[in-house]
Structures are given as structure tokens and as C-alpha cells.
Amino acid sequence: MKKLFNFIKNRKDDSQFDEEQKHGEEDKQYDEDSTKDKDSHSDENSREAKLEEIKRSQLDKKIKKFQNVLSQKIIDLDQLKTLSWNGIPSTNASFRCDTWRLLLDYQPNDQEIVSETIKRKREEYTDMIEHYFGLIGFDSVQELLSKKEMSQYEQKAMKQIKIDVYRTQPEYKIFATSQVQVMLIRILFSWTMRHPASGYVQGINDLAAPLILVFLTEHINHPNQDNIYEINEKEIEEIDPELLIQVEADTFWCLSKLVDDIQDNYTELQPGVHKILNKMKKLIEQKDAEALEHLNQLDINFMDFAYRWVSCYLTREFNTIQTIRLWDTYFAEDEGFSQFHCYVCAALFLQFSKDLKNLAFQEAMLFLQNLPTSKWNDDDLNILIAKSYEMKQLYHYNTHLYQN
Amino acid sequence: MATRDEEVYDYLFKVVMIGDSGVGKSNLLMRYTKGDFNIESKTTIGVEFATKSIKTQDKKVIKAQIWDTAGQERYRAITNAYYRGAVGALLVYDVTSMQSFQHVANWLKELKQYADSNIVILLVGNKTDLKDKREVKKEDAAQYADQHSLAFIETSALDCSNVDLAFDRIINEIYKVISTNPQEDEDSQYSRQSDKTKTGGAQGDDSKTQGSTKASSVKQPGVKLTQNPDTKQSDKKKKKSKCCE
Numbered sequence: 212m213k214k215l216f217n218f219i220k221n222r223k224d225d226s227q228f229d230e231e232q233k234h235g236e237e238d239k240q241y242d243e244d245s246t247k248d249k250d251s252h253s254d255e256n257s258r259e260a261k262l263e264e265i266k267r268s269q270l271d272k273k274i275k276k277f278q279n280v281l282s283q284k285i286i287d288l289d290q291l292k293t294l295s296w297n298g299i300p301s302t303n304a305s306f307r308c309d310t311w312r313l314l315l316d317y318q319p320n321d322q323e324i325v326s327e328t329i330k331r332k333r334e335e336y337t338d339m340i341e342h343y344f345g346l347i348g349f350d351s352v353q354e355l356l357s358k359k360e361m362s363q364y365e366q367k368a369m370k371q372i373k374i375d376v377y378r379t380q381p382e383y384k385i386f387a388t389s390q391v392q393v394m395l396i397r398i399l400f401s402w403t404m405r406h407p408a409s410g411y412v413q414g415i416n417d418l419a420a421p422l423i424l425v426f427l428t429e430h431i432n433h434p435n436q437d438n439i440y441e442i443n444e445k446e447i448e449e450i451d452p453e454l455l456i457q458v459e460a461d462t463f464w465c466l467s468k469l470v471d472d473i474q475d476n477y478t479e480l481q482p483g484v485h486k487i488l489n490k491m492k493k494l495i496e497q498k499d500a501e502a503l504e505h506l507n508q509l510d511i512n513f514m515d516f517a518y519r520w521v522s523c524y525l526t527r528e529f530n531t532i533q534t535i536r537l538w539d540t541y542f543a544e545d546e547g548f549s550q551f552h553c554y555v556c557a558a559l560f561l562q563f564s565k566d567l568k569n570l571a572f573q574e575a576m577l578f579l580q581n582l583p584t585s586k587w588n589d590d591d592l593n594i595l596i597a598k599s600y601e602m603k604q605l606y607h608y609n610t611h612l613y614q615n
Numbered sequence: 616m617a618t619r620d621e622e623v624y625d626y627l628f629k630v631v632m633i634g635d636s637g638v639g640k641s642n643l644l645m646r647y648t649k650g651d652f653n654i655e656s657k658t659t660i661g662v663e664f665a666t667k668s669i670k671t672q673d674k675k676v677i678k679a680q681i682w683d684t685a686g687q688e689r690y691r692a693i694t695n696a697y698y699r700g701a702v703g704a705l706l707v708y709d710v711t712s713m714q715s716f717q718h719v720a721n722w723l724k725e726l727k728q729y730a731d732s733n734i735v736i737l738l739v740g741n742k743t744d745l746k747d748k749r750e751v752k753k754e755d756a757a758q759y760a761d762q763h764s765l766a767f768i769e770t771s772a773l774d775c776s777n778v779d780l781a782f783d784r785i786i787n788e789i790y791k792v793i794s795t796n797p798q799e800d801e802d803s804q805y806s807r808q809s810d811k812t813k814t815g816g817a818q819g820d821d822s823k824t825q826g827s828t829k830a831s832s833v834k835q836p837g838v839k840l841t842q843n844p845d846t847k848q849s850d851k852k853k854k855k856s857k858c859c860e
Contacts, residue, residue, distance in 0.1 A: 371687060374637035381655030413658045413687045480692050518661035518693065573680065576664045
């Protein structure tokens with residue numbers, strides 16, 4: 212529970228407190244209205260400025276902590292996990308890039324061997340795509356595909372990958388650049404060739420996208436990862452191809468590590484997804500039996516709406532900034548993607564179960580497939596994560612709960 | 616229990632959209648239900664749900680609940696559970712992809728295996744706006760449809776052509792089937808139920824869908840096509856009971 216308490220304490224210290232103060236101030240201002248308009252305005256301004264300052268100093272502290280841990284000769288991964296669990300500062304691109312690579316066990320925590328190890332892995336990747344595609348370039352997807360004669364199996368995989376790459380993260384213009392599309396195609400195709408048991412399954416592209424985006428920020432001039440939406444095509448075109456191939460290699464290896472833990476989400480009949488859906492249902496039965504009963508009455512199955520939540524790791528329910536923040540916690544958890552994710556999905560459902568109880572079948576289906584999460588701020592997401600953690604603490608070792 | 620679904624309708628039809636990945640199923644549905652084409656649409660994972668009501672010539676209101684399915688083969692085991700209880704299927708191919716047309720036969724096989732035998736099928740050739748890239752001739756598809764007793768139409772979700780017509784057509788086809796077939800017994804497809812329940816069902820217990828036992832776990836096997844008896848009397852219509860069972 213320590214983490215949760217710390218977390219709640221932290222929240223109390225900063226954001227929530229800020230919010231309360233802000234709301235209080237707004238109400239007061241509304242009540243007293245015009246007479247004190249000027250006063251309350253200036254009052255609020257100074258208060259807001261103060262709160263801003265507190266937030267900034269807290270962020271500074273967090274940045275220092277990350278700097279300290281990441282500069283250790285042998286990085287203390289437990290310490291890094293504790294720090295990352297509450298979110299990695301977006302201000303320094305290298306924090307998140309290093310932390311994700313470290314927590315995915317791709318980058319070694321012994322600084323002395325980092326560059327050598329990573330270099331070797333990147334070379335290994337380059338050799339691999341050379342083998343699959345011949346020469347390496349980022350010119351155009353057409354050119355990439357014309358370079359290789361493919362077996363029937365390869366053709367089939369490539370066809371699906373190509374269709375999906377064109378519609379991965381379409382809200383970002385940079386995903387329409389030949390650079391990013393070529394990268395994504397090569398990553399997914401190489402991954403597919405190395406994982407014949409599952410092959411490429413739709414949804415894996417959604418997992419690769421946040422990794423590419425995060426690793427690209429290391430080579431962009433305005434590296435604050437909260438401004439990820441602002442990266443434009445020109446900035447991508449200006450990145451040295453040598454660096455692009457590094458981003459591509461890192462994404463490939465990190466995606467491989469990530470999916471290793473959840474491979475049975477993608478194998479025939481997708482047993483991993485079903486396992487999580489069942490567990491989710493049992494958690495909800497414990498926490499809100501009435502909501503579950505309502506779903507049963509409407510004849511709505513978890514499969515009808517939560518399938519995508521589970522298999523795309525909420526990349527469709529949240530925007531990329533939110534996804535990246537959520538994944539900070541997933542990477543910091545020991546079994547973030549294979550276990551903790553289930554609690555997050557359950558908590559997400561419970562967040563809205565009250566709204567659901569008044570809905571008939573059609574409305575409920577539409578609601579569940581289009582959750583109003585786009586308006587969520589950091590605090591909403593932090594609360595969701597805290598609730599998920601609380602549930603994990605309560606039920607994780609309660610194994611009889613999950614036995615079918 | 617209070618429900619906000621106050622829509623009045625006479626019939627409730629469950630329709631599925633199937634076909635290869637990337638042929639434009641989701642965009643057809645979006646164009647039809649929201650009047651929108653999203654060039655930025657993402658892949659469908661699992662199934663997506665949408666609904667629309669239309670009026671027939673004899674002024675009956677039909678509400679269509681449409682399930683849009685993921686096209687990739689790996690998702691077949693999940694999506695074919697949604698065929699059960701469907702009274703109509705839009706089988707979509709891409710006129711610029713011969714392969715997607717060749718796969719129509721596989722999709723028909725799927726329907727034969729998992730859907731009810733009298734399901735109404737509309738073959739839809741989408742993307743007619745891409746004139747230069749066309750690979751499937753209209754005549755060939757029409758002939759194929761004829762041979763297999765399918766209704767047939769060509770559409771473009773992008774330039775809007777025939778989209779409404781396609782959906783209206785399948786709904787009317789289904790309606791025609793009902794009106795020409797007199798009501799059968801309770802177990803038949805012409806059952807009625809309130810808005811509260813969905814027609815037919817996807818798989819029952821999620822746990823059962825992992826294996827091939829899917830079909831046996833289907834709830835409400837008899838409920839597919841719904842007629843609401845109390846036309847235009849919305850208060851009576853809000854009965855909660857699944858009258859058909």
C-alpha cells in the first residue's frame with residue numbers, strides 16, 4: 212500500500228490541492244460577484260501564480276531525482292521504477308527514452324556497457340532489415356516493397372501490415388511521412404517474421420506507435436514530450452537517417468520485449484485477451500455487482516466493448532500523451548502489460564458504471580465503445596491508476612477469484 | 616429501470632458487416648450513420664456498434680443495429696460469434712482489389728457456418744471512386760451475386776454514392792422477407808422484443824469463446840428479427856420483458 216499512500220500524499224501535495232483551491236476561489240468569486248471583482252481577480256492571479264510556482268518546484272525536484280538516478284554508474288532499477296510509477300517528466304526527452312529502454316530490459320543498467328550493447332543490438336537490427344529488404348533507406352514505401360521478392364506467407368503479412376500502417380495514428384501528420392511509414396512497416400514485418408506463432412495481428416501497430424513517437428523526441432529540437440502533437444513532417448525529414456535507423460531499431464527491440472509478455476493476446480483464439488476479460492468481469496463482480504447485473508440484463512458481454520480496451524492497451528480510449536503517461540506506470544510495474552492492465556481496464560469500467568446503470572442496450576453499447584475520456588486531464592488519469600493499484604493490492608493474490 | 620431509449624420503432628434488425636480488412640466497412644458505416652467519411656479511420660479491433668432507423672414505404676419504422684467487424688483472419692473467431700441472430704449481412708469487397716472479391720466465397724462459407732440460413736446478404740463493391748484502379752468488373756460481380764442469390768450494389772463511401780441506398784436496400788430486403796413470410800411460431804426469426812434487449816446475441820460467457828464451443832454458448836438462439844407489436848404507442852413499447860422468449 213505504500214506506493215498508493217505516497218501517491219495519494221503526493222497528489223494531495225500538489226495537483227488536487229491546487230484544484231480544490233482553484234475551485235474554491237472560483238465559487239467565491241461567483242458569489243461575491245461584481246463589487247469585489249477587481250480584488251478577487253488580482254487575488255486569484257497571485258494565488259494561481261503561487262500554485263504554478265509550487266508545481267514548478269515539484270517538477271524541478273522530480274527532474275533532479277531522475278537526473279540522479281539516471282546518472283548512477285549502475286542504475287538502481289527499483290529506484291527508477293518507483294520514480295517512474297507516478298509519471299516520467301516530459302521535459303527532458305532522454306528521461307523517458309532511457310527509462311523505457313531500461314525498464315524493458317533492452318538497455319543495460321550498467322553504464323559502462325550501455326553504448327556497446329545498444330550499438331550491437333542496433334547493428335543486429337540493421338542486418339536483419341537488410342536481409343529482409345535489401346538496402347536500407349527511408350525514401351518511399353513503394354520503393355521499399357519493390358526491393359524484395361516475397362513468399363506467399365510474407366506477401367500476406369505485408370499486405371495486412373501495409374494497410375494498417377497507412378491508418379496508424381492518422382491524427383499525427385508525421386505518421387503520413389515516408390520515413391515513419393517505412394520504419395513502421397519494417398518493424399512490424401521483421402517482428403512478424405520472428406514471431407510465426409502469432410504473426411502480425413491488428414493492434415500491434417497501435418503498440419508500436421507510442422514507442423516510435425517517444426524515441427523520435429530524442430532527435431527533435433523541442434523535446435518536451437507533452438508537445439508531441441506539434442512535431443511536424445519537416446522535423447522528421449531533417450533527422451539524420453543514421454539516427455532514424457536507431458529509433459527504428461530501439462522501437463523494434465522494445466516492441467519485441469513488450470509483446471513477449473503478452474504474446475498470447477495475439478496467438479490463435481487470443482487466449483490472453485479472454486483471460487483478462489474474464490478476470491476483469493470477476494473484479495467488477497466484486498466491486499459493483501449491480502453494474503454487472505445490468506450488463507447481463509442488457510445482454511452485453513465484455514467482449515462487445517472491452518476487447519479493444521484490452522488488446523490495444525487503451526491506445527484507442529486515450530490520446531497519445533495520456534497513453535504514454537499510463538505506460539510509464541505499466542513499465543514500472545513488474546507485470547504491467549500482462550497483469551496491471553487488467554486492473555486499469557476494470558477501474559475504467561467502474562469509473563463509468565454509474566452512468567451505465569441508466570442506459571438501455573443501444574445507448575450503453577455506444578457509450579462503452581466511445582468513452583468520454585478525451586476530456587480527461589492528468590489528475591483523472593492519476594486517480595484511475597491509483598484506483599487500479601488499490602484493486603491490485605486487494606485482489607492480486609486472491610487467486611480463487613480467478614479460477615474458472 | 617429508467618431508460619432513455621425513447622425511440623419508437625416497429626422492427627429491430629440486427630445486421631453485420633463483413634469482408635476483408637481494408638475494404639472500407641467502417642467508412643461505409645460511418646457514412647451511413649453519421650454522414651461522414653473519415654480518411655483517418657483506424658483499424659477495427661473486435662467489433663464496433665452503430666445504429667440507424669429508417670422508414671419503409673408503408674411507414675413502418677425499422678431500427679437497424681449494425682455490427683461492424685474486424686476483417687483480419689485472426690479475429691474471425693471473435694467476429695463470427697456476432698453472425699448469430701443477424702438477419703442481414705453486408706458482405707463488402709473492394710473493387711480495386713481482386714483478392715478481396717475472390718475472398719467473398721470464403722466469407723459466404725463463414726456465413727453459412729455461423730449465421731442463420733435465411734440471412735439476407737447484400738454483396739457490396741466499395742471504392743468505386745478509384746476508377747483507375749478498378750480490378751473487379753461490375754458485370755462479373757453482378758453475375759456472381761446472381762449465381763449465389765445475393766443482392767448486389769456498388770458504392771463509394773468517399774464520394775457518398777449508393778451508401779444510403781445499400782443499407783436501405785438490405786433493410787428493405789429483410790423487411791420484404793418478413794412481410795411475404797407470414798409470422799411463424801415463437802421460435803422463428805420473427806420474434807419481438809423491447810428495445811431493452813438486443814436481437815440475437817453474440818457469444819455468452821466470455822470464457823467459452825476461447826474454444827470452438829462458441830456456437831453452443833449463444834444466448835437467445837431464437838431471437839433475431841424483432842417486431843414491436845405496439846406500433847406508435849411508445850409507453851406500451853417500453854415493456855422490459857423479452858417477449859419473444
